[in-house]
Amino acid sequence: MIDIASSSFSSSWRMYFFASSRLLTVSASDLFFIIKSFYFFSHLLSLFLSIWHKMNINATKTLLDDIKHIYIHVPFCDGKCNYCSFYSIKKNPANTKLYLNSLEQEIIKTTGGTKLNPFTIYIGGGSPSLLNSSELKQFLKIIKNNFDLSNLKEWTFEVNPSSACSTILYLLKENGINRISIGVQSFSDKTLSKLGRRYNNNSIHAAICLIKEFSFDNFNIDLIAAVPGTSEQEWKNDLYAAINYGPSHMSVYTLSIEEGSLLQKMFLTGKWRKENEITEIKRINTAEKFLRKHGLRRYEISNYSQKDCECIHNVAFWEGKDYLGFGPSAVSRIQNMRLTNPSSLETWAKIVQNAPFSQETELLSWAKDSAERIGFAFRLLKKPVNPLLFTKENSIFFDSWNKIITELISQKIIMKKNNGYVLTKRGVNFADYVASLFINNVE
Incomplete structure (x- = not known):
């Protein structure tokens, strides 16, 4: 007993x-x-x-049916770039088999066998394009067998220039992937070497030509602006090279020194210097003017697109929509829960195989949840945000958030638009600052 x-x-x-x-x-x-x-x-x-x-x-359906956005992390990479802090490991047959088997188990156990009906799926990494043809077939079969794709609007697959090949792109096209994101970062061999990338300009050219050959009309090019030691002209050369390939979308970032990255170690030991903020802002302004001239308008702090080619998946994230993440280190957001998978293939796989749920769960307070969503929402440059609408459920923050809004208006960082507020042209450079004001106010 x-x-x-x-x-x-x-x-x-x-x-x-x-x-x-x-x-x-x-x-x-x-x-x-x-x-x-x-x-x-x-x-x-x-x-x-x-x-x-x-x-x-059907409890699973009750909890998850409204989630329309899926992220799947493929952890394999051929090496670690200097600036990267994402979880990645070297690929081999044994860990690839473990990953694929565990991924299917995680999806089934999380959804309770219910086929969710997503609007977007984003496959990131790592380098998902490192999967060979048989592995990719199994990977895509797992997705097709466990999700209802009848209402899928966007299916993005990240491609690395060093591993793009006709076999992989053919399989992606045949299986319904309709958006490719290629991590170029720079077209300069010198800059690529400085960033720790393991390919050259010839590899980039070959990869993008294949993407276009297989009629992926909706494709994104990633670029990094203001890499220390590069000139304004070198940056313009990168922009010219990118736009000549006719991408429908471009993401332009400045380098951040992420915790745990090789770049952080180099910075702390004096082997790397960060570019000053004035130069970073100038390079981003150069990109915005140039890309707008060529039909790609800035719709988010770091993203530019042709008309109707915004990344639906990422917009949903910035709008505060719920999403599910699968794979090691993947994060999910369900209402005011943030669930994070272990950043270890073996640990994640072991938990998946022995329990229905594999995430560490953080229960966010109403205030923190709202503040984070406000911070993300301000990144969308055309859609007004009204933080005061969030205070209906908890009026204790009305006065303090109203004070923040008044101060930001006086600093010409935000301005009134319709029933909310948007970042000004000046304020676009202070998006992180705006988010921090709301988040720090509730902590």
Whole structure:
């Protein structure tokens, strides 16, 4: 006989024992309240969902049906670039097999076998294009078998110039991928070497020509602006080279020194200097003027596109839409929950194989959740944001957020537009500052 009061009997199993014994007397609405009360314990959520299924209530569908955006992380890369802090590992047959098997298990266990109906899927990494043809076929089959793609509007696949080939691009085209993102970063061999990239301009040219040959009309080129030691003319050369390939979308970033990156170590030991902010702003302004002249308008802090070619997946993220992430290190956002997978293939796979949920869960307060969503929303340059609308549920922040808005207007960083506020031309350079004001106000 089990002593449910003993210390050896875990609290989660005590809760499960209690809930199971009360199964016939607990209403569906009461059980849903219990689930919501304990959902930050992922193993408890799994146990309660199994109870709910016994009551013929599709709890998974209730919790996840509104999620229309999926991110899948492929962790394999042929090496670590100097600036990269994303989780990646060298690929081999054994860890690729472990990844693919665990990925399918994670999707099935997270969704409870329900086929979600996403609007967007984004495959990132790492370098997803490192998967060979048989591995890619299995990967795409996992997605097609476990998601309903009938309403899919955008399916993005990241391609590395060093691993793009006709076989991979053919498979992507045949299986419905309709958007490619290629991480060029620079067309200068000297700059690529400085960044730790492992390809050259010839590889870039060959990769983009293949993308166009397979009629991927919607493709993005990533560039990094203001790499230390590069001139204004070298930056213009990168922009000219990119636009000559006719991309529908471009992402332009400045280098940030990320924790855990090789660049951080180089910076701390004096082997790398960061470009000054004035130069960074000038390079971004150069890009904006040049790209606008060639039909790519800036719609977000770092992104430019032809008309109707904005990245739907990323816009949804900035608008605060919920999303699910699969694979090691992937992050999900469900209402005010942030769920993060382990940044280790082995740890992630072990948890996936032994439990229905693999995420560490952070339960955000209403204030922190709202502040983060406000900060992201301001990145979209044309869509007005009204932080005061978030305070209807919690008026304690109305005065402090109104004060922040008034101060930002006086600094000419934001301006009134329709029923909300947008960044001014000057304010575009202070988007991170705007976000920090709201986030720090609630911490």
